[in-house]
Amino acid sequence: MLVTSWDVFDSHRRANDMTDHTPQKRCTQCGESKSITAEYYTRTKSTRDGFHTQCKVCKQANNRAWRAANTTRSMRAAVKHTLNALREEKRTVRSGAPLTEKAS
C-alpha cells in the first residue's frame, strides 16, 4: 500500500521534472518565456517548431481585437444598409404621397 502510493508520488514528481525541462520560447508580443507546449502556444505549420511566435494569451487578445474591429466594420455596413433602406422607403413614400399631400 505504502509502496504503491510512493510510486504514484514518484511518477508525478518525474512528470513534473519533465515539464520543467520543456524548451522555453519567448513570445514576440509580450516577451514572456513560456514552455513550447500546446498549453502556452497554438500550433501552426508556418513556423519551424510548429508553434506560433506569439503565446496563446496574446493570440487570443489579438483575435479579440480583430473580432472587435470586424464587428465595428460589419456594424457600419449594417447601419449603411439600414440608411439605404430608409432612403428607399422615403423615396417610395414621396413618389406615392404627393397627390394626397397636395389634396389635404
Ligand SMILES: [Zn+2]
Ligand atoms: Zn505573449
